Amino acid sequence: xxxxxxxxxxxxxxxxxxxxxxxxxxxxxxxxxxxxxxxxxxxxxxxxxxxxxxxxxxxxxxxxxxxxxxxxxxxxxxxxxxxxxxxxxxxxxxxxxxxxxxxxxxxxxxxxxxxxxxxxxxxxxxxxxxxxxxxxxxxxxxxxxxxxxxxxxxxxxxxxxxxxxxxxxxxxxxxxxxxxxxxxxxxxxxxxxxxxxxxxxxxxxxxxxxxxxxxxxxxxxxxxxxxxxxxxxxxxxxxxxxxxxxxxxxxxxxxxxxxxxxxxxxxxxxxxxxxxxxxxxxxxxxxxxxxxx
Numbered sequence: 001x002x003x004x005x006x007x008x009x010x011x012x013x014x015x016x017x018x019x020x021x022x023x024x025x026x027x028x029x030x031x032x033x034x035x036x037x038x039x040x041x042x043x044x045x046x047x048x049x050x051x052x053x054x055x056x057x058x059x060x061x062x063x064x065x066x067x068x069x070x071x072x073x074x075x076x077x078x079x080x081x082x083x084x085x086x087x088x089x090x091x092x093x094x095x096x097x098x099x100x101x102x103x104x105x106x107x108x109x110x111x112x113x114x115x116x117x118x119x120x121x122x123x124x125x126x127x128x129x130x131x132x133x134x135x136x137x138x139x140x141x142x143x144x145x146x147x148x149x150x151x152x153x154x155x156x157x158x159x160x161x162x163x164x165x166x167x168x169x170x171x172x173x174x175x176x177x178x179x180x181x182x183x184x185x186x187x188x189x190x191x192x193x194x195x196x197x198x199x200x201x202x203x204x205x206x207x208x209x210x211x212x213x214x215x216x217x218x219x220x221x222x223x224x225x226x227x228x229x230x231x232x233x234x235x236x237x238x239x240x241x242x243x244x245x246x247x248x249x250x251x252x253x254x255x256x257x258x259x260x261x262x263x264x265x266x267x268x269x270x271x272x273x274x275x276x277x278x279x280x281x282x283x284x285x286x287x288x289x290x291x292x293x
Contacts, residue, residue: 002066003037004076006030006054014079017056024050045070054079107194108132110187112213124149124176124187124208131189146176151191151206163206164199171202176210182228185213245286255288 006017013034020027024044030036045068052075053063059079066075108131115130125136125147137148151163165172167179188209195203249258249268257265 001037001039002052002073002075003035004074005034006036006056006077006079007034008059009078009080014056014059017054017077017079019077020053020055022051022053023048040068042070044068058082107188107190110189112185115181115184115187124179127187127189133191134189149208151189151208161205163208164195164203165208165210167210168212171199179210182226183212185211187211 006014006019008014013030013032015030015032015034017030017034017036018027019030019036019038021038021040024040026038026040028036028038047067047069049065049067051063051065053061054077055061056079058081060082062077062079064075066073110127110130115127125138127134127136127149133152135150137150139145139148148161149163150161165176188211190198190203190207190209195205195207199207247267248265250256251258259265
């Protein structure tokens with residue numbers, strides 16, 4: 001068995017590095033601790049020389065020749081950074097690697113600080129007013145319902161108007177009502193036909209890319225927690241006075257209205273007992289039921 005550790009020049013552990021034994025058609029990868037272990041059967045060990053090649057994205061590959069012998073052997077590798085090899089990683093469907101001044105279309109970016117200026121009920125309801133031609137429409141008043149997002153104008157009379165939503169590089173068809181606004185790092189918006197040029201016909205209504213926070217800027221061993229608390233109150237600034245009495249004639253029970261042949265309520269014109277003259281229509285009979293007010 002051959003085992004060892006793969007690190008960078010600064011001692012950083014390289015998880016996921018590929019360690020290949022070319023003559024044996026054998027390859028293993030390092031774990032989260034940068035360790036690898038390759039087990040070679042005794043029938044394949046004849047004291048021959050094999051070439052071991054180690055590769056990792058962003059680092060120059062390293063190779064050396066080992067002579068196989070029975071038993072356990074240790075061999076560590078140290079890779080030097082090679083930023084020019086990053087061109088081997090191709091990211092499609094996103095404008096992130098391209099400088100904004102080189103874009104041929106508008107791609108506004110809304111960061112977390114802008115979203116928190118006017119927090120919404122959910123993550124995307126706060127997009128309205130943050131970018132040109134972006135509207136949020138609340139479909140109904142049901143709690144937990146995600147808003148409808150419209151980029152520019154309608155594109156179809158019968159088909160869906162919803163833009164394509166991508167969360168951390170993954171196209172999602174699920175509702176975004178459960179997405180925590182505090183987890184969003186930034187939102188990038190691609191409007192119009194530019195979305196179709198990146199993602200095809202699915203993006204005919206535009207694209208919304210959501211990037212969540214990953215803590216990538218924190219040093220190892222440090223934990224950072226952000227807590228946000230809000231409180232609010234709703235109250236009625238003024239009340240409209242409602243009449244609690246009426247001028248209509250009532251039966252002996254004091255609640256049943258007396259009506260004419262057409263079903264209309266009759267004005268009480270009785271002046272006995274100190275009542276006001278009926279011709280003035282003064283309301284001095286109390287309502288018995290609240291729904292009669």
